[in-house]
Amino acid sequence: MAENASIKNELLAQESSIADSISAPEARFECPICLNWLRDPVLTSCGHRFCRRCIQPWLEDNPTCPVDNMKLQKDHDIFPDNFTRREISQHRTKCPNIVRGCYEELSPLDVEAHLIICKFNPPQLPDNEKLRCLFVDCGCEEKFEDEPERQKHLEKDMQRHLTLMSQTLSKVVINNTSSTSASAIAQQANFWDPQPKGEQNSNFTSNESIDALLKSLYEKIVILEQKSREQDIIISNMSNQIAATNLAMSKIALRHCNGCYLWFINDIKNKINTMRNNTYTMFYSPGFYSSPNGYKLCVRFNLSTRNNSYIAVLVHMMKTEHDNALDWPFSGRISVSIVHPNDPNKNIKETMMTRPELEAFRQPVQELNTKGFGYTEFASLEDIIEQGFIDANQLIIKVQVQPV
Incomplete structure (x- = not known):
C-alpha cells in the first residue's frame, strides 16, 4: 500500500514539474521584473521589453532601466509593443490546473482571466481543514488546499525538508x-x-x-x-x-504489473467533496502497462455527469515510445473492481470487452487519449460509503487488462 502511494505521489510531482515546464516563457517573451510572460508588453527607448504594470511602478521609484540603468521617463520612453503582443497571443500554454484535470490550452495573455473562472481551481478550505506538509513534525508549517499543491511543495522544498530532518535528528x-x-x-x-x-x-x-x-x-x-x-x-x-x-x-x-494494477486513491473524502462541488473534476491514475513492452493505460475516476450520486470509472489508452510495434486498435478484455478492504466477497466487479470501432481504443496521438471507455454509473456513492469500501480515507480500484 505504501509503495503504491509513493508511486502516485511521484507521478503527481512529475505532472506538476511538466506543467511548470510547459508554462515557462521563452527568454524573449519573459519580463525581466516579474520573470513571467509579458502582460500588456511595452518597449523602452533603450530596447528592452517589460509588462506595463511592472515597469511603471518601477520608474516611479527609480527612473532608470532595470536592465542597463539608462535614464527613462515613463511618459516619453515607454511605447506599446503590439508586435510582441501578437506573437505571444499565437502561443499556447496549458492551464496551471492541468494536474487537477484542466486540459485547456490558452494564450499566455488569457491565463489570468481563465484562472478566475477555471472549474478546476482548488477548493478554498478553512485553515483547520487544509492539508499539512508531511514534514510538519520536523518544523515545516506549510498548509495546502489539495494534494497536488502539497506534492508540488514537497518537490520544490526537498532541500529545506532534508535540512529540517537532519536538524531534528541531530537534536x-x-x-x-x-x-x-x-x-x-x-x-x-x-x-x-x-x-x-x-x-x-x-x-x-x-x-x-x-x-x-x-x-x-x-x-x-x-x-x-x-x-x-x-x-x-x-x-x-x-x-x-x-x-x-x-x-x-x-x-x-508500473511497467511489470502485467496488466493487473491496484490504484490506491488517497484522501478520498476530500476528493469526493471536490467532485460534488464541481462535477467536471476528474482524477487519473498513473499509467500502467499490459506487459513490459505492451499497451499503456490509465484509469479515470469521477462522479457521473448523468447522476452525481454514482461514480464513473473509465479506462484511457496512453502513448508509449513503442506504439508503432503494437497492433491497433487495442483489442482485449478489461475487468474493473472496487476492492472492499475487509471482505473480498463484497468487491464490485465488472468485465467488458473492447470495441475496436471506438476512438477510445485507437493509437493515441497525444499523451492521453481524450476518449475513455468504461462505466459512467459504475457504483452508487452511498453504497460505497455505507458498506465500508473507504478505509483510512482510501479507496482501492483494481484493473486487469488482457489483450487478445
Missing part, C-alpha cells in the same frame, strides 16, 4: 548521548572524587578539576559537531538514494 542524537557523555567526562576530570583529607591547596586542586572538566566538555562538543555534520551528509546521500530508488521502483512496478 535526538545529542539528547541521547548527553546523559552518558556527562558522566564519562566527569570521571575523566575526577570531578566527583572527594578531596584528600588535610589537603593544603584544596582551592587550587578544585580549580584544576573545573578546568579539566571544561576542557573535556569542549572536546566532546567539537566531536559531536563533527559527527553531526557527518550524519547530515549521510542522511542527505541516503535521501537522494531513496528518492532515486523509489522512482526506479515505481517505473518498474
